[in-house]
Amino acid sequence: MIVTHTKSDDDQDAFVNLIDTSVDILKDESNKNPVYFLSRSGTKLEDDIAKIMESSAANTVFEGNIEQISGQRFPDIVAKVNENKAYGLEVKTTTKDHWTSTGSSIFEGTRVENVDRIYLLFGKLFEPIDYKYRKYEECLTTVAITHSPRYKIDMEINAEDTIFSKVGVDYDTLRKLQNPFSPIKDYFRNNLKDKNEDIWWFDQYEEKTANLAVRLWANLRLVEKNNLRVEAFAHFPGLFGNNNKKYSRLATWLASHHGIINPSLRDTFTAGGQEEMFGHSFPKIFIHLKEEWTDILNKIENLEEEDIKFYWDIKNITKSKKDTWLDLCLSYSKEQLNTEQLKLLSNYLRNSSG
Numbered sequence: 001m002i003v004t005h006t007k008s009d010d011d012q013d014a015f016v017n018l019i020d021t022s023v024d025i026l027k028d029e030s031n032k033n034p035v036y037f038l039s040r041s042g043t044k045l046e047d048d049i050a051k052i053m054e055s056s057a058a059n060t061v062f063e064g065n066i067e068q069i070s071g072q073r074f075p076d077i078v079a080k081v082n083e084n085k086a087y088g089l090e091v092k093t094t095t096k097d098h099w100t101s102t103g104s105s106i107f108e109g110t111r112v113e114n115v116d117r118i119y120l121l122f123g124k125l126f127e128p129i130d131y132k133y134r135k136y137e138e139c140l141t142t143v144a145i146t147h148s149p150r151y152k153i154d155m156e157i158n159a160e161d162t163i164f165s166k167v168g169v170d171y172d173t174l175r176k177l178q179n180p181f182s183p184i185k186d187y188f189r190n191n192l193k194d195k196n197e198d199i200w201w202f203d204q205y206e207e208k209t210a211n212l213a214v215r216l217w218a219n220l221r222l223v224e225k226n227n228l229r230v231e232a233f234a235h236f237p238g239l240f241g242n243n244n245k246k247y248s249r250l251a252t253w254l255a256s257h258h259g260i261i262n263p264s265l266r267d268t269f270t271a272g273g274q275e276e277m278f279g280h281s282f283p284k285i286f287i288h289l290k291e292e293w294t295d296i297l298n299k300i301e302n303l304e305e306e307d308i309k310f311y312w313d314i315k316n317i318t319k320s321k322k323d324t325w326l327d328l329c330l331s332y333s334k335e336q337l338n339t340e341q342l343k344l345l346s347n348y349l350r351n352s353s354g
Contacts, residue, residue: 012117014061015079015087019119021056022049023131030129037129042093045123046076049091053077074110075118075136088118090136092153097126102144103151106180122155137164137171143184182306189310217254217262228258229269230292234299235311237325239269240285241332249311278344283336286345289329293352300325322353 026049030037040048050068057063062079075088092101099122118136123129132155140151142163151163164171167187174180217225233239235253238246247265254260262268269288274281277290289296300321308317308324317324330346337345 011081012087016119018053018056018060018062018079019089019121019133022052023121023133025052025056026123026131027129030131034127034129037123038095038125038127040093040123040125042091042123045093045125046091049077049121072110073112074104074108075112075115078112078115080114081116084114086112086115088112088115088136089133090118090120091123092120093123093125095125097124099124099132099153099155101153103140103153106143106149106151106175106184108175108180111175120153120155122153138162140164140171142166143188149181149184186306214255214259214261217260217264217268220260225268226292228254228260229288230295231299232269233289233292233296234303234325235307237312237328238332240289240329240336242335253311278341278348280341280344282341282345286333286337289345290348293349297322297353326350326353 029052037045037048047068050066053062054066057066065080075090077089077091078086079088080086090104092103094101101122103120119133120136120139121131121133122139123131134155138159139153139155139157140163141154141157141161142152143149144152154161159165163184164174167174167183169183174183177183220228232250232253236246236250239250247269251262251265254262254265269285270283273284275284275287276282277287303311303321305317308321309315312324312328314324314328319327326346326349329349330342333342333345
């Protein structure tokens with residue numbers, strides 16, 4: 001980590017000039033001593049940049065105000081204009097012959113306070129060694145998932161190819177959102193080739209993924225199977241219909257959100273054939289619905305609105321979550337139940353929902 005503090009109210013041009021001068025020196029020194037720079041990692045290159053910036057800052061407002069600080073902060077270099085405004089430089093490197101890399105987390109939880117504008121300096125430590133720098137948001141092309149959503153860097157993309165142009169939200173607006181992943185998630189969901197697909201990193205407020213282990217449904221404890229079935233009913237009212245593809249979205253949801261593979265999903269929800277309920281014979285899936293209705297309701301009420309729209313395949317929620325789900329469930333159920341069965345089921349669900 002490198003942080004620079006200015007004594008006066010300098011402007012962005014002064015900081016850009018400092019970067020530009022430093023990059024020219026970096027290129028010159030790399031040409032003279034390529035073996036040295038080919039051995040430098042990202043952190044070590046920060047050491048080199050600190051020394052170069054100290055030298056380049058002579059007779060400028062930055063003179064004597066460059067210090068290197070250890071720790072995982074963002075960005076790597078901060079030029080402070082005053083107590084309330086600063087500019088930053090993030091340093092990235094690659095040892096390959098390209099201008100791409102994985103960048104920082106979209107959440108920017110370690111962002112240095114009061115940094116107004118950030119630039120990215122990219123070192124290609126591959127012969128011939130070269131360096132480029134751009135405004136940070138101008139070289140972020142998409143989002144990749146490691147342990148959390150992180151930007152993908154491409155120093156050669158056009159303005160219309162940034163992730164912010166694709167999402168339709170500018171960088172400064174997105175980074176200040178309580179949940180900056182939300183519009184990115186919507187963008188990826190809207191561009192899925194098949195509505196039965198899903199994105200696999202889904203948590204909105206914490207940087208975590210699905211279970212790292214891929215597990216088989218058959219190996220789960222009974223209580224976990226029951227809990228997942230309840231959660232599945234809440235997410236997919238279409239399971240009560242008769243569409244041959246109704247288990248496809250459920251399969252991708254189980255895999256992406258829970259790391260669970262179930263090659264026999266149909267049997268999981270329909271095994272047992274028909275059972276008696278309300279004096280009539282009902283498919284097994286409706287027996288599960290009656291027995292687990294209270295738990296399903298609780299899951300429905302805790303669903304996020306954007307997930308409801310996506311998984312229930314609706315554009316707007318005009319009623320309560322419960323009533324919207326019930327309308328969908330009963331509409332799908334018409335495909336499997338006769339009029340009398342549907343009436344009995346509807347009366348039970350509505351009268352038992354509080």
